[in-house]
Amino acid sequence: MNKVHIQTRDSREVVDCRGQLLNKLQLLLERQVDLARQGNLAAVSVLAKQVDAVVAQIGRLGVAETKEYEQRRRMIERLYDRLSLVLTTACSDIDNEVKRIRMGRKVLGAYRRNLRRL
Numbered sequence: 001m002n003k004v005h006i007q008t009r010d011s012r013e014v015v016d017c018r019g020q021l022l023n024k025l026q027l028l029l030e031r032q033v034d035l036a037r038q039g040n041l042a043a044v045s046v047l048a049k050q051v052d053a054v055v056a057q058i059g060r061l062g063v064a065e066t067k068e069y070e071q072r073r074r075m076i077e078r079l080y081d082r083l084s085l086v087l088t089t090a091c092s093d094i095d096n097e098v099k100r101i102r103m104g105r106k107v108l109g110a111y112r113r114n115l116r117r118l
Contacts, residue, residue, distance in 0.1 A: 017061070018058075018061060018063045018066060018068060018069075019068060021054055021057055021058050021061070021063060022058070022063065022068065022069065022072050022076075024054050025051065025054045025055065025058065025076060026072070026075065026076060026079065028047055028050055028051045028054065029051065029076065029079035029080065029083060030079060031047055032044050032047045032048070032051070032083050033079065033082050033083050033086055035047070036083060036086040036087050036090055037086055039090060041087075041090060044083075044087070
């Protein structure tokens, strides 16, 4: 016996909504990666709040259990991985810069002490 699936207007709207949420999540993650590469970590943080809201909606609607999500899961995971890598690199760069600044301050302090002795 063949099963016939009748899709009502409401169910199409839910499917559309789920697809829109996945699109929005993907776009936000792509934007975060771009901003992180540019070094704009403040903007990345602002977008993170939007990502959290979209992920919460995805959870409430059960989007993660759908076939559409399964097909896009790998792309979303790759975006999260890229974002994590770019942020890790940015944090490492910031850490190195802070170390250079500290070293510079120590050198300046040593010069200052030597000048006082003269």
